[in-house]
Amino acid sequence: MSDVAFHILRETKTIAVVGLSPKPERPSHEVACYLQAQGYRIVPVNPGMHGKLLLGEMCFASLREAASALAPKGVQIDLVDCFRQSEEIAAIAEDAVAIGARFLWMQIGITNPDAARRAEAAGLLVVQDRCTKTEHRRLQAQRLAL
Numbered sequence: 001m002s003d004v005a006f007h008i009l010r011e012t013k014t015i016a017v018v019g020l021s022p023k024p025e026r027p028s029h030e031v032a033c034y035l036q037a038q039g040y041r042i043v044p045v046n047p048g049m050h051g052k053l054l055l056g057e058m059c060f061a062s063l064r065e066a067a068s069a070l071a072p073k074g075v076q077i078d079l080v081d082c083f084r085q086s087e088e089i090a091a092i093a094e095d096a097v098a099i100g101a102r103f104l105w106m107q108i109g110i111t112n113p114d115a116a117r118r119a120e121a122a123g124l125l126v127v128q129d130r131c132t133k134t135e136h137r138r139l140q141a142q143r144l145a146l
Helices: 003-011 027-037 063-073 086-098 113-121 132-145
Strands: 014-018 041-045 079-082 103-106 125-127
Touching: 003 103, 003 125, 003 132, 014 027, 014 063, 027 041, 027 079, 027 132, 041 063, 063 086, 079 086, 086 103, 086 113, 103 113, 113 125
Parallel strands: 014 041, 014 079, 079 103, 103 125
Antiparallel strands: none
């Protein structure tokens, strides 16, 4: 595991999962369930599920809406975990910067070097083409080995 991925997973408490599916067989659902079981707070972002509960949490139409709703409760989105196509990442990265997220993560098969550079220039740490669940399992295995 890279030092960046290790740092992100250690420092994160709240994860906005952009593109979280309500279907249990979808990777976004499986990964979010796993992360939630590991103690992370999951914030579902899916415009098609807006206002409904996913994994026991209110689903928001956008990152900006989620951040606005959570801020009065003292909740900050740390990590934006992306399950959207690569060409959609630029707008998501822009929103991640706007809401003050600290980390941007693109799942396996998702890359957008330009969006990553812009997010990094704004101070976010970025991971591309990696799975948060897989990397978290590596982190856990590494901790057990110590």
